Amino acid sequence: MSLPSNIGSKRLVVGAHYGLADWLAQRFTAVVMACYSVLLLAVFFWMHDFTYNGWAGLFNTQWVKVATFVTLLSLFYHVWVGMRDIWMDYIKPASLRMVFQALTIVWLLGCAGYALQILWSV
Numbered sequence: 049m050s051l052p053s054n055i056g057s058k059r060l061v062v063g064a065h066y067g068l069a070d071w072l073a074q075r076f077t078a079v080v081m082a083c084y085s086v087l088l089l090a091v092f093f094w095m096h097d098f099t100y101n102g103w104a105g106l107f108n109t110q111w112v113k114v115a116t117f118v119t120l121l122s123l124f125y126h127v128w129v130g131m132r133d134i135w136m137d138y139i140k141p142a143s144l145r146m147v148f149q150a151l152t153i154v155w156l157l158g159c160a161g162y163a164l165q166i167l168w169s170v
Contacts, residue, residue, distance in 0.1 A: 070129050077126040084119040104170055113167045120163045124156045 095102060106112055131152045139145040 070133070073129055074126060077122040077129075080122040081119055081126070084115060087115065107167070107170045113170075117164060117167055121160065124160055128152065128156055 091106065095106065097105070107116070132149060135145050135148045135152070139148055
């Protein structure tokens with residue numbers, strides 16, 4: 049006698065199916081942040097003026113502002129993917145999960161706006 053099986057074409061597949069795309073996004077943003085960290089560390093050891101004026105002068109150049117903002121955007125997207133996965137895994141009621149996700153998006157957009165304001169005010 050044959051037992052019913054959940055394997056095969058009749059299997060019910062559920063979930064968001066972000067898998068590979070999220071994994072690649074997390075790795076890509078981590079590489080961007082690591083490269084920026086190495087670049088900043090190299091500039092730190094190359095630079096001889098460790099005063100406020102030295103650092104302000106460094107962050108006054110356009111390429112450092114752009115590199116920093118790109119890194120911060122990578123950080124914010126990295127956080128979004130991680131937090132979204134946490135909310136999806138641990139918050140079961142869909143309405144509450146959507147509230148947490150919306151608050152996370154608002155918070156991260158606010159952080160990005162504030163970072164932009166800080167970087168271009170130096």
